[in-house]
Amino acid sequence: MGQAKARGPYAKTPARKAEIVRAARDSFAENGYAKASLRDIAERAGITHAGLLHHFRNKDELLAEVLADRDAEEWQQGLEAVDSPSRLAPYLGELIHHHQKAPELMRLWIELAAAASRPDHPAHAYFLERYERGRTQFADGFRDEAARSRLRADVSPESAAVLFHAVLNGLQLQWVLDQELDIVGPVTDFVRLLFDHGSAND
Structure with a gap:
């Protein structure tokens, strides 16, 4: 662990x-949350176990x-990739x-989101803010499309966002x-349903 000390853990x-x-992220994806250890994560990051605990108190x-x-990485990618309704379905398919x-990360996200529904959960405020x-x-994006008669007239931008x-x-x-x-096919169908006159595919 000489390298870790040289870096200043x-x-x-x-x-x-x-x-x-x-x-x-690599450890959770490869081993699952239960089997991933903080010591393994510290070793992958090139620091000591104590050094890791200086940054994060526990695995949760x-x-x-x-x-x-x-989330932040994918949101930024989406902002850069989707500049019109025609790009929404292809981007979602790629995502x-x-x-x-990495199905284990998908599973962990679902589990954490459900657990965070409890007001006393440490991630509760984060998920509220995220959604x-x-x-x-x-x-706001759908509202822009509605102004150009692209979003279905019988669906409000607010409802479209929740859906x-x-x-x-x-x-x-x-x-x-x-x-x-x-599930890519149904996502594509859903996007098509949101827009009138097949405009999502224009």
Whole structure:
């Protein structure tokens, strides 16, 4: 662990935390949450076990950070990739295929989201903020489309945003239960249903 000491394992820098989060994501994806150990994660990150605990108090806190980091990364990718309704369904298909390469992370996200429904859960505030932010930003995007007569006239932007999250999360839960199930097709159909006159495919 000489390298870890040379790096300064107790230096609380964003770069060091990012290394730990990347190592934890790999460990959770390969071993599952239950079998992944903090010592393995520390070794992957090139620091001591004590050094890791200086940044994260326990495995639950680290899991929440891994999933939050993935959320932020994918949200930024979505903002860059989706500039019109025609790009929404293809992007979601790509995102789902990416998630399916790491089914354990999908399962962990679903489990944490359910556990965080309890007001006293450490991740409760994060998930509330996450969904509120997502609904607001998606509703704003759908509202822009509605102004150009692209969104179905009988669906409000606010409802479209809520339905979007419900469909995407619900389909991923079904896939975790049955990994033979095609969920890309239903997502594409859902996007098509949101827009009038087939405009999502224009």
